[in-house]
Amino acid sequence: MVPALAQFRVDVAGVGLTQLPIALVPFKGEEASPQKISEIVKADLERSGQFRGVDASGQALDENSRPDLTLWRSRSADSVVAGSVVRQGDGRYIVQFRLWDVVRGQDLGGQSYTVPQGDLRLAAHRVSDYVYEKLTGERGIFSTRIAYVTKTGSRYALWVADADGENAQAALNSPEPIISPCWSSNGAQLAYVSFESRKPVVYVHNVASGQRRLLANFKGSNSAPAWAPDGNTVAVTLSRDGGSQLYTIPAAGGQPKRLTQSNSIDTEPVYSADGGTIYFVSDRGGAPQIYKMSASGGSPQRVTFTGSYNISPSVSADGRWLAYITRTGGAFKLQVMELASGNVTSLTDTSADESPSFAPNSKLIVYATKLQGREALMTTTLDGKIKARLAGQAGDIREPDWGPFQKQ
Amino acid sequence: MLKRTIYSLAIVALIAGCSSDTKLDDAAVGNAGTMGGTGSASGVAPVTIDPNARTAQGPVGVARIIYFDYDSYTIKPDFQSLIDGHARFLKANPNRSISIEGHTDERGGREYNLALGQKRSEAVRRALTLLGVNDSQIEAVSFGKEKPAVQGTGEDVWAQNRRAEIVYR
Numbered sequence: 196m197v198p199a200l201a202q203f204r205v206d207v208a209g210v211g212l213t214q215l216p217i218a219l220v221p222f223k224g225e226e227a228s229p230q231k232i233s234e235i236v237k238a239d240l241e242r243s244g245q246f247r248g249v250d251a252s253g254q255a256l257d258e259n260s261r262p263d264l265t266l267w268r269s270r271s272a273d274s275v276v277a278g279s280v281v282r283q284g285d286g287r288y289i290v291q292f293r294l295w296d297v298v299r300g301q302d303l304g305g306q307s308y309t310v311p312q313g314d315l316r317l318a319a320h321r322v323s324d325y326v327y328e329k330l331t332g333e334r335g336i337f338s339t340r341i342a343y344v345t346k347t348g349s350r351y352a353l354w355v356a357d358a359d360g361e362n363a364q365a366a367l368n369s370p371e372p373i374i375s376p377c378w379s380s381n382g383a384q385l386a387y388v389s390f391e392s393r394k395p396v397v398y399v400h401n402v403a404s405g406q407r408r409l410l411a412n413f414k415g416s417n418s419a420p421a422w423a424p425d426g427n428t429v430a431v432t433l434s435r436d437g438g439s440q441l442y443t444i445p446a447a448g449g450q451p452k453r454l455t456q457s458n459s460i461d462t463e464p465v466y467s468a469d470g471g472t473i474y475f476v477s478d479r480g481g482a483p484q485i486y487k488m489s490a491s492g493g494s495p496q497r498v499t500f501t502g503s504y505n506i507s508p509s510v511s512a513d514g515r516w517l518a519y520i521t522r523t524g525g526a527f528k529l530q531v532m533e534l535a536s537g538n539v540t541s542l543t544d545t546s547a548d549e550s551p552s553f554a555p556n557s558k559l560i561v562y563a564t565k566l567q568g569r570e571a572l573m574t575t576t577l578d579g580k581i582k583a584r585l586a587g588q589a590g591d592i593r594e595p596d597w598g599p600f601q602k603q
Numbered sequence: 604m605l606k607r608t609i610y611s612l613a614i615v616a617l618i619a620g621c622s623s624d625t626k627l628d629d630a631a632v633g634n635a636g637t638m639g640g641t642g643s644a645s646g647v648a649p650v651t652i653d654p655n656a657r658t659a660q661g662p663v664g665v666a667r668i669i670y671f672d673y674d675s676y677t678i679k680p681d682f683q684s685l686i687d688g689h690a691r692f693l694k695a696n697p698n699r700s701i702s703i704e705g706h707t708d709e710r711g712g713r714e715y716n717l718a719l720g721q722k723r724s725e726a727v728r729r730a731l732t733l734l735g736v737n738d739s740q741i742e743a744v745s746f747g748k749e750k751p752a753v754q755g756t757g758e759d760v761w762a763q764n765r766r767a768e769i770v771y772r
Contacts, residue, residue, distance in 0.1 A: 313643045340645075355647045364647035371652070372749035374713050388717075391652045393702065393770070394744040395717060405648030416721050416745045419714045432718065434743070437725060439718040460718040476715060483715055506712040520712060527711070549712060594713070601644065 214247040215330055218272040222292070223257040223279035230315040232280055232290060232322065239323035239337040239359060242574075243558075244581030246330075251275075258293040258305050267297040274298075276326060278305070280315070287311050290318040294326055303329050316362050336554045340598040341561060342366070342376040342385055343572060347590030353387060355402055358554075358597075360572075360585040366402050378598040379422045379446075385596075386410060386420035386429055397431055399446065411444055411451070421464045421473075422446070423490070430454070430464040430473060430490075441475060454492045466490060467510050474498065474508040474517065485519055499532070501539060507550055511557035516577060518551035518560050529562050531577055542579035552597045561595040661701070661771040662692035668752075669727055671765045673708075676722040678730055686727070689769055690734035697737060703727045704768045705745040706752070708761035713747055720745030723767045 219237040222228075233251075240246035249272040256262060256277035267275050278292025293305035306325055308318040317338055324335030339358045344351060351373045356363035367373060371390040378385055385402060388395045395418045397411035411417035415434035422429055428443050433451060439460045442451035455461040459479040466473055467490075474487045477495065482503045486495035499505040504522035511518075517532045526546035532539045547565040554561070554574075561574050566584070570591035575582045585592065661667065665688035669678060678686065693699060705724030707716040724743035732738050751764040 311643055314645055317645045357645070362645060365649045366647050367650050367652070369652040372746070374717075374747075374749065389652075390746065390749065393704075394742070395746075400650070402647045405650045407650060414742055416717060416743075418717050432714070434721050434725070434745075439721050460715070460722070462718045463712075463714045504711070506715045522711070525710075 214245060216247050216249045216271050216273050217326070217330075218249040218251040218254075218267060218270065218275045220251045220254050220256045220275060220277045222277070222290075223255070224281050227282070228280045228288065228315065229312060230280075230319060232278065232292075232315070232319045233276070235316060235319035235359075236276060236323045236326065239320060239335075240326065242359065242583050243327065243335075244576055245327075258291045262295050262297060264297050264300050272297055274303070274326075274330060276322070278322070283309075288315055288318070290315070290322070292322050292325075294329055316357060320357060320359075333558060334556045334600070336556045336559065336597075336600070338601050339555060340378075340382065340601075341572075342378060342594075342596045342598065343563075343585075343592060344373050344376065344594040345590050345592050346372075346570075353385070353400075355385075366400060366405070367407075374594055375419055376594055376596045377420050377422055378596055380424050380426045380599055382599045382601055386422060388418045388420065397429070399429070408448070410446070410448065413451070419462050419464060421466055423466050424468060424470040430466065432462040432464070441473070454488075455495075463507055465508050465510055468512045468514055474510055476506045476508065485517070498534075500537075509551045509553050509560070511553045512555050513557040516553070516557065518553060518562075520548055520551065529560070529564075529575070531560070540577075540579065542575050542577075543573075543582075545573075550594050550596075552595055554597050555600045559597075561597050563593045563595060659699075659771045661699075661769065662688050665689060665692070667769040669723075669767045669769075670762065671723055671767070673761070673765065675765075676719075676726050678726055686730045687734065690731050690736050693731065693736045693740050694734075697740065700740045700742070700772050702770045702772060703741065703743045704750075704770060705743070706750060706764055706766050706768070707748045708764045709748050709751060709756065710761070711748070713749070717745050717747035717749075720747045720767075723765075727767045727769070 219233040222232045225231050237248045249270050257279040262275045275295045275297050281289045289309050291307040294303040310318045320338035323337035327335035340355055342355050344353055351369045352365045353367040353373050354363045355366050369391050374388045376385050376387040385400045389398055395416045397417045397420045398407050399410045400407040411431050413433055413435040419432040420429050427446055429446050430443050432439050433442050439462050441454040441461045441464050444451045457479050461477045463476040464473045472487050473490050476483050477486050483506050485499040485505050485508045486497050488495040502521045505519050507520045509518045520527050521530050527548050529542045529548040529551055530539050545564040549563040551560050551562040559574050570593050572585040572592050572595050573582050666685050669682045703724040705720030707720045728741050728743040753760045753763045
């Protein structure tokens with residue numbers, strides 16, 4: 196088992212929120228299951244900020260039951276989830292469920308998953324994704340994964356965890372720093388910067404097999420990997436020609452192609468979801484600002500105009516939003532810009548925010564910050580109203596990157 | 604410095620020893636099947652890096668650390684004799700090579716600080732090549748804010764962390 200890691204705890208800070216009341220009835224057979232499916236689903240839905248769990252005590256239902264509509268209406272539930280978890284002879288589990296609209300008395304369907312014990316949490320997150328999508332119309336991100344880095348004493352680790360912070364598994368343990376993990380678009384590989392050879396070099400790492408290879412190990416510093424959406428190219432920052440400049444490298448390995456030609460710092464590239472545009476940070480105007488340019492190079496256009504220090508861009512998958520860190524006074528704050536209008540919203544009341552990364556449904560941002568002097572990871576909605584914290588980690592925690600939707 | 608290196612290697616050895624029997628290995632092994640039936644969909648295989656030794660002897664009696672002012676990447680006159688000492692040594696020993704490791708204080712983003720630290724190491728590299736050192740003997744790299752010399756916060760600490768270190772290989 197993994198060391199006890201607490202999951203994201205929700206701190207709803209908004210007022211006037213509309214939250215859908217939903218009852219998660221304990222799944223039949225859940226007592227004997229190593230994972231309490233209904234509790235995981237309830238926690239997932241509540242963390243989204245769009246649901247409120249309703250008391251489901253004293254009820255025994257499964258996916259074949261027709262819920263007592265009068266009873267659930269009297270408990271003010273709009274919907275009910277009921278199901279079962281059954282261990283098979285081969286040790287795998289069958290997780291089945293059905294979602295009911297108890298206001299309309301309507302069966303909203305269900306699903307069945309057969310999984311090894313190690314994927315029971317994943318099955319629960321897929322239940323959450325189904326319910327979320329049926330009731331909100333938006334795709335859920337509960338079965339996605341987040342990568343992040345911890346520092347404990349002088350030891351560094353790169354972790355892969357479920358989107359709720361549970362089931363954290365170490366992909367890499369190192370005596371030297373690890374920064375800038377970045378998921379490939381298929382969620383199978385991470386690119387990152389490791390200092391294990393006393394300089395920053397970029398690795399590509401298959402998380403399921405542990406196989407890793409050097410992608411960029413040129414003279415000087417190699418950093419800031421960003422996977423193109425097609426998975427064939429990785430943009431990086433190299434100093435091999437003197438100064439930090441942007442290059443692309445074939446993901447399978449090969450020679451870098453230079454993208455920027457400046458005497459200033461150009462770094463932190465990220466691709467737009469369509470792969471056509473690269474957003475990056477440059478101090479060509481005298482201070483770090485976010486620029487964009489064609490993914491094949493060309494002349495950059497400035498994107499951020501407020502403040503004298505704007506770094507660490509992340510673009511939402513729907514192309515509407517740019518999250519980044521701005522310095523105001525001595526504080527580093529997470530902001531989000533609506534790209535069409537240029538309108539900027541500040542999302543936090545902390546002062547050491549870092550490394551924002553959008554959830555693949557464009558509805559949440561994960562970022563690193565400091566709380567009571569300790570590094571922490573937080574998620575926030577784009578209006579800043581609902582935040583959750585990944586708590587309980589020993590040591591410092593940083594550099595989150597939200598992975599893509601998983602294949603079903 | 605030598606003391607610090609030995610100390611950190613000892614720590615690292617200790618950690619490496621511990622990590623080999625963490626139960627994460629079990630988690631990775633437990634992935635016999637997947638969603639739908641072929642191998643776990645959520646498995647992660649852990650990798651552990653061993654520490655590597657560093658630092659050979661350079662010129663005796665010459666300091667190896669150049670400190671920088673806030674938001675500055677120019678070498679102050681106080682450090683010119685240090686640069687001269689290393690340049691003389693490298694020219695006299697053309698088979699020796701160095702890494703120049705640029706560092707920043709803790710303020711700001713990790714990648715942007717990496718680029719700022721690179722500006723410091725490049726400044727030292729340029730100063731050495733101007734004195735006739737062959738560029739092939741030098742690699743300028745950056746650790747950004749990842750390896751502070753002194754832990755903590757405040758201007759005294761930051762001043763000690765804004766630096767470039769010359770490391771002989």
